[in-house]
Amino acid sequence: xxxxxxxxxxQSRTFPLVLFVSYLxxxxxxxxxxxxxxxxxxxxxxxxxxxxxxxxxxxHLGRDLFSRILTGGQVTVGTGLLVLIIVLLIGxxxxxxxxxxxxRFDRYFMRIIDAFLAFPDFIxxxxxxxxxxxxxxxxxxxxxxxxxxxxxxxxxxxxxSEKEKDYVLMAVVNGLSTFQIIRKHLLPHVVGNVFVLAxxxxxxxxxxxxxxxxxxxxxxxxxxxxxxxxNEGKPFFHSSPHLMVIPGIAIMCTVLISxxxxxxxxxxxxxxx
Amino acid sequence: MLLLAVRxxxxxxxxxxxxxxxxxxxxxxxWFTLIGESGSGKSITAFAIGGLLPKEMSIAAGQIxxxxxxxxYLSNKEFQKLRGKEISYVFQDxxxxxxxxxxxxxxxxxxxxxxxxxxxxxxxxxxxxALEDVQLPAKRVYDSYPFQLxxxxxxxxxxxxxxxxxxxxxxxxxxxxALDSITAAHVLEVIANIKEKINCAVLFIxxxxxxxxxxxxxxxVMKQGEIVxxxxxxxxxxxxxxxxxxxxxxAVPTINRFSSSTELDLILK
Numbered sequence: 140x141x142x143x144x145x146x147x148x149x150q151s152r153t154f155p156l157v158l159f160v161s162y163l164x165x166x167x168x169x170x171x172x173x174x175x176x177x178x179x180x181x182x183x184x185x186x187x188x189x190x191x192x193x194x195x196x197x198x199h200l201g202r203d204l205f206s207r208i209l210t211g212g213q214v215t216v217g218t219g220l221l222v223l224i225i226v227l228l229i230g231x232x233x234x235x236x237x238x239x240x241x242x243r244f245d246r247y248f249m250r251i252i253d254a255f256l257a258f259p260d261f262i263x264x265x266x267x268x269x270x271x272x273x274x275x276x277x278x279x280x281x282x283x284x285x286x287x288x289x290x291x292x293x294x295x296x297x298x299x300s301e302k303e304k305d306y307v308l309m310a311v312v313n314g315l316s317t318f319q320i321i322r323k324h325l326l327p328h329v330v331g332n333v334f335v336l337a338x339x340x341x342x343x344x345x346x347x348x349x350x351x352x353x354x355x356x357x358x359x360x361x362x363x364x365x366x367x368x369x370n371e372g373k374p375f376f377h378s379s380p381h382l383m384v385i386p387g388i389a390i391m392c393t394v395l396i397s398x399x400x401x402x403x404x405x406x407x408x409x410x411x412x
Numbered sequence: 413m414l415l416l417a418v419r420x421x422x423x424x425x426x427x428x429x430x431x432x433x434x435x436x437x438x439x440x441x442x443w444f445t446l447i448g449e450s451g452s453g454k455s456i457t458a459f460a461i462g463g464l465l466p467k468e469m470s471i472a473a474g475q476i477x478x479x480x481x482x483x484x485y486l487s488n489k490e491f492q493k494l495r496g497k498e499i500s501y502v503f504q505d506x507x508x509x510x511x512x513x514x515x516x517x518x519x520x521x522x523x524x525x526x527x528x529x530x531x532x533x534x535x536x537x538x539x540x541x542a543l544e545d546v547q548l549p550a551k552r553v554y555d556s557y558p559f560q561l562x563x564x565x566x567x568x569x570x571x572x573x574x575x576x577x578x579x580x581x582x583x584x585x586x587x588x589x590a591l592d593s594i595t596a597a598h599v600l601e602v603i604a605n606i607k608e609k610i611n612c613a614v615l616f617i618x619x620x621x622x623x624x625x626x627x628x629x630x631x632x633v634m635k636q637g638e639i640v641x642x643x644x645x646x647x648x649x650x651x652x653x654x655x656x657x658x659x660x661x662x663a664v665p666t667i668n669r670f671s672s673s674t675e676l677d678l679i680l681k
Contacts, residue, residue, distance in 0.1 A: 242467070305508035312462065313523040313573065314496030323522065324511045 152407045159338065159400040163216055166393070170213035175203035177210040177363050186379045195385050198368075199375055204382070207363035208389055214358060215365045216393060218275065219345040222282050223337055229283070230290025231333060235321055237291065238298030249295070255288040264347055268356045278357040282347055286340065293336055294329045301328050331408040338404055342397030349390050365390050414480075415440045415580055415613050416461070421474035423456055423465070430469070431456055432637045438581070438613045438630075443604075445616045445624040447660070448634030454617045457634075458583050461615075462499050463491035479580065497527045500574035502603075504586040506567040510558035517554035520573055527577055542576040543569065545609065546602050564595035568602055575606050582607070583615045588623060600627065621664050625649060633657045 175193075181201035189196040195204035237248040255263070260282075267281035301307065302325065310320045349366030351357040358364030360371070365386045372382025416438040423431035431453040438444045446454045459465050461476055463486055476484045483494065495501075503509055510519055520539040524530065530538070536554075543550035546568040553561065553569055561569065567587060574582055584603060588596035604627050607614050618624055624631055625645065632642040633656060641654040652658045 305503060305505045306511045308464070309501075309503070309509045309570070310511070312464065312495055312501045314492050314494075314526050315522065316492060316526070319522070319526070323514070327513055 152404065155400045155403045155407075156334070156338075159396065162396060163220065166212040166216045167220075170210045173203075173206035173209050175206045177202060177206040178361050179203075186375060186382075188379075189381060196379065196381050198371065198382055199379075202363075204385060207368060208365075208385060211363040211365045211368060211386065212389065212393075214362060215345055215348055215390070218279065218348055219341055222279050222286070222344050222348075223341055225279070225283050226286045226290055226340075227333065227337065230287040231294050231329065233287075234291035234294030235298050235325065235329070238295035239302055239317070239321055239325070241299070241302075245295070249292070252288040252292055255284070256292070258285075260285040260289075260343075261347060261350075264351065265354075265356070268351055273356050273359060275358055275362075278348060278351055281351075282344060286344065289340075290333065290336065293332055297329050297332060298325055301325055335401060335405045335408050338397060339401030342394040342401070345390070345397070346394050413440045414438075415442075415478070416615070417475075417477040418457070418461070419475040419477070421457070421460065421476065422472040423453070423460055423469055424472045425469050429472070430637050431460070434474070434634075434637075434639055436632050436639060436642060438615060440580070441607070441611045441613055442629045443607065443614045443616060443627050445618065445628040445631045446634055447618055447621060447624050447631060449619055451636075452634045453637040454619075454634055455585050458501070458585050458615065458617055461581075461583065462495050462501065463488070464495075493527075496523055496574075496579075497577050498579055499581045499583065500577075500579040502567070502571050502574050502582065502584045502587045504589045506563055506570055506590060507558075509570045510566065512558055514557075515554070516556055516558065516561075516569055520554070520576060523573060524576065538576055539572075542572040545575065545606055546572045548572065563591055564599065567591060567595075567599050571599070571602060571606070575610060575612070578610045579612055581613050581615060583617070585617045586619070588618075589620075596623070603627075621660055633660065 179202060181197070184193070184197050184201040186199055187193055187197040187201075193203050193205065195208060198204055198207070233248070237245045258266075263285040264281045267284055268278050271277035271281060307320060307324060310324050315324075348357055349364070349369070352364045352366035353370045355367075355370065358367045360367065368386040369383055369390075372379070372386070375382050414437055418434055418436050421431060421434040422429060434453075434457060436444070436446075446457065448454050456465070456469065460471060461478070461483075463483070465471070471484060474484070475482060478494075478499070483491075486494070510516060517536075517539060520542070521532075521535050524535045524538055539554060540550040543553050548565060548568055553565065558566060567590075571587070582603070587603070588599050591599060600623060603614065603616075606612075614627075616624070616628065628645045630642065631645055631648040632639050633648070633654065634640070635656050641648065641652070641657050648657060649661065652661055
């Protein structure tokens with residue numbers, strides 16, 4: 140058993156997860172080591188090409204692009220993680236409750252979720268943040284509303300099939316409380332599925348944050364956010380393409396990694412569908 | 413002394429009566445066997461005693477007295493205190509009576525914690541003692557996951573869990589049906605030994621008269637939701653009154669039955 144574990148450690152479930160989490164933490168932590176102030180305007184150094192002093196060049200206000208990318212990583216990825224955590228905190232307990240209680244409560248609850256999931260999440264998020272107005276807080280709210288339903292539904296379906304099994308009855312028979320049964324005997328069943336969905340979703344959420352910021356609904360200037368930086372670089376694309384290419388690559392890499400790791404985890408955790 | 417008294421119990425599934433006017437009593441330390449075909453309402457009766465009836469079913473009339481207390485309409489919270497401590501269950505399906513990803517010991521520990529406030533060491537001792545009582549290697553089983561044990565071991569572990577807190581009533585709902593006959597005999601013996609040791613009453617549910625014969629003090633025969641005949645083991649086996657009981661008795665396969673070669677030939681063909 141031990142030998143198998145050692146030779147296949149790269150194929151274990153935890154390895155890609157650990158790699159992914161450290162990547163995210165690195166992005167968030169990197170903002171502490173910016174070589175320049177990402178908000179410092181220096182009109183003498185406008186639109187510089189990449190050089191040793193400014194690794195990624197400077198933007199139209201002379202701000203160091205490398206520092207802005209690092210700080211933007213914290214804003215974009217950090218916000219994405221925050222959204223994901225809020226979504227999990229809302230979706231997972233509600234899904235468990237709905238699945239465990241069942242009956243009429245479950246029926247009504249599922250209709251509500253159906254209503255949320257009936258709209259494509261992107262459109263729902265755009266509409267909501269359009270109504271709520273621009274700003275990071277509204278953006279977070281809009282994405283949470285668009286996303287929580289799918290988690291509640293996933294958790295509910297797992298709980299629904301597990302709670303019929305005899306070991307749950309056994310736990311009831313042994314005199315355990317409902318809360319204990321949900322937390323200790325049912326929650327671990329959901330963790331795998333939720334992890335996979337969350338990893339795949341993080342890419343989508345980051346893309347959503349960047350897109351909404353790009354059309355001006357999310358982060359407001361001068362906050363360095365990858366999507367907002369794309370928008371700011373748009374007028375200068377012909378003369379200084381790096382203003383758009385570099386944030387674009389940053390977004391692409393993060394989303395791609397999230398998708399690839401999510402796919403790997405899906406295979407490892409053997410999630411169907 | 414009377415431990416459990418079920419009086420005129422009626423249980424309905426929506427508007428259909430599935431248990432009709434059941435009446436029996438169990439004395440302290442008695443082995444009471446409820447025997448009957450599938451769907452005769454044996455398990456439902458057992459569920460009703462612990463307040464475990466599914467939502468669609470309800471007790472329409474009657475009374476369940478346990479230890480001189482009316483427990484027919486206890487709240488869920490009060491039942492929670494009773495279950496596992498005073499009344500405990502062993503079920504047929506040993507494969508799923510333990511949560512698959514938790515160690516047996518952890519689950520036993522959790523159960524003791526739910527009922528008594530003891531230190532970690534005391535809880536461990538209780539669990540070890542119970543596992544030894546059912547003739548299992550305590551240390552190994554305590555640190556095992558359910559899938560690491562065989563069927564008979566798992567069923568014995570679930571018995572250990574059921575008797576751990578010295579319940580007054582052990583309800584064994586066809587505990588041997590899913591086991592082969594040698595393991596089944598062993599499991600029955602384990603239950604009988606423990607019954608002697610902690611002096612609990614056993615409500616034993618089965619559809620196999622051979623198992624009822626061995627340890628029972630009293631046997632009640634159930635058919636289509638009604639108890640058709642109750643009596644001591646001897647009277648039921650030797651002097652059955654009801655035609656259904658006679659039918660049950662004649663259905664027991666014995667070696668003698670096949671002694672005539674013609675009958676054997678018929679079966680072999």
